[in-house]
Amino acid sequence: MKLRFPRGAITRPGTPDQDLAVDEAAEGTAPPVIEFRGVGLTYPGPPPVEALHPFDLAVGRGEFITVVGPSGSGKSTFLNVAGLLDSPTYGRYLLDGIDTAALPDRERTALRGRRIGFVFQSFHLLSHRSALENVTLAMLYTEVPRAQRLVRARAALEQVGLGHRAHAVPGRLSGGERQRVAIARALVGRPSLLLCDEPTGNLDSANAASVLALLDELHGSGMTVLLITHDPQVAARGRRTVTIRDGRLSE
Structure with missing residues (x-):
């Protein structure tokens, strides 16, 4: 079984290799x-429990896919x-064309930090830190210079409509x-992929609608979104x- 989805818009670059990806997309x-190729776990x-049967799946740039x-x-x-x-038990997982199975653990961790922004059902914010500090701390172990972290964090909060908070x-x-704030934290690293796990699960209907509208806006601007929900x-x-x-x- 093979799932193929059409490519969409191009995400904004955050690193030199992403710049190259954008040039290639053009x-x-x-x-x-x-891109999953025969991936299973x-x-x-x-x-033994076969949690994921082998499958192929491709998600193009700028897609909004729900699972x-x-x-x-x-x-x-x-x-x-x-x-x-x-890590899958078998098959190959390519993220932005990079074969993740070929990477040692440290490089996989670095790739995850550069390319994937996570949004969870539970917000996982530090209660004693401000919104700005929560977003800034996401860059603590990245290559972003310290002088730029606050600038990026403020810009990410503005992007999600929370600059005033x-x-x-x-x-x-x-x-x-x-x-x-959690979405701003996920965006501050300028990832290729926004991976959302039940992002509205802890919200009432009004707040859920607001968050979904924001995800629609991000998708409209070229962000690749993969959202898992029941x-x-x-x-x-x-x-x-x-x-x-x-x-x-x-599908």
Whole structure:
């Protein structure tokens, strides 16, 4: 089973190799942001559990893909593989054309930090730090010069509409505002891919609508978004939807 999705707009570059990717995209030669080739994952036993059956999947630049499935279907395993948190048992995973299986652990970690921005259901913000500090700390172990970190963090908060709340701590922010801070933190590294795991799961309907509208705007500006959800209404925001059932993917 092979899933192929059309390529969309080009994400903004954040590193020299991303600049090259954008140049290639302009010439129509850029690789997909995500390309799974026969990827599968089996947890060792006894007995072994085939959490993801082998599949092929390509996600082009600027796509908005949603992934749905019931509890226990394999969504979390898929997220961990896509986010370079787990290595597949077999197959090849190429991120921006880079074969991740060929990388040692340190380089995989560095690639994840450069290319993937994570947004989770639980916001994972430091309660005693301001919104600006939470976003700035995301660059602590990156190559971004210290003098540029605050500038980038302020720009990321402005991008998600929270420039005026930069000095508020999470306890003084609404749920929707906290998730926007989390999205700003994910964007500050200028990733190729925004990987969202149930980003509206802890929000009421009004705040959820606000966050989804922001993701729509980011997609419209060229960001590649992969969103995992169990909510059919949230899934409908994607331009393509992939379903996982019993570890098997289908469009």
